[in-house]
Amino acid sequence: MRKSMFVSKPNALLVLIFSGLFFQGCGILGGRVTTEEDIVYASKRTKWEYVYNNLGRISPLLSLNQSIVKETNANKVTSYTVYDIVNLSDGSFALENKVFMIIDNDVFPMKIETKELVAAKTLEEKRADVVKSDSTKVSVVTGYAENNKTIVKFKYKLNENIMSRLQSAERVLFRYYAGPDMITVELKSIGLGRLKKAMAE
Numbered sequence: 001m002r003k004s005m006f007v008s009k010p011n012a013l014l015v016l017i018f019s020g021l022f023f024q025g026c027g028i029l030g031g032r033v034t035t036e037e038d039i040v041y042a043s044k045r046t047k048w049e050y051v052y053n054n055l056g057r058i059s060p061l062l063s064l065n066q067s068i069v070k071e072t073n074a075n076k077v078t079s080y081t082v083y084d085i086v087n088l089s090d091g092s093f094a095l096e097n098k099v100f101m102i103i104d105n106d107v108f109p110m111k112i113e114t115k116e117l118v119a120a121k122t123l124e125e126k127r128a129d130v131v132k133s134d135s136t137k138v139s140v141v142t143g144y145a146e147n148n149k150t151i152v153k154f155k156y157k158l159n160e161n162i163m164s165r166l167q168s169a170e171r172v173l174f175r176y177y178a179g180p181d182m183i184t185v186e187l188k189s190i191g192l193g194r195l196k197k198a199m200a201e
């Protein structure tokens with residue numbers, strides 16, 4: 001008798017949830033590519049977006065949102081610009097004004113064009129269940145927890161040498177420094193593959 005290969009709906013849902021959390025922590029869910037024509041500057045813009053969420057690792061890094069824009073103007077001149085949004089936990093040391101791209105163990109220091117610093121604050125409700133006189137439960141707010149984080153935004157360009165190396169790269173990492181902490185984000189296979197394809201088109 002053949003066994004059914006179907007997964008029950010509850011189990012399938014759990015598999016999807018845990019898979020999503022795992023891949024999100026690894027950064028694989030990033031790599032979305034969009035292409036637009038810019039009539040203002042008469043250019044073609046291809047944007048690759050990558051999101052890395054740091055789940056469960058001891059590091060001041062909470063997440064990295066990264067966009068790389070390839071822009072080709074009417075004169076067929078192409079530029080590659082990187083936009084990093086680095087989210088750091090409360091209490092983290094300041095992020096140094098340095099970004100390094102590591103391609104197959106070769107280190108390329110980036111020339112930072114702009115750096116912005118933003119302090120963000122969020123309030124989280126603390127709730128508890130209270131039993132009423134009729135034995136029913138209600139959820140009430142017992143207080144608030146304040147969460148602080150620091151957001152650092154970098155803008156820098158990638159030159160043709162780096163883009164050429166990127167196309168044959170097997171491993172690509174981005175490195176940041178915050179006090180005693182060395183923060184490294186690796187582009188996983190799916191995200192790196194989509195980046196190569198987007199930048200080659």
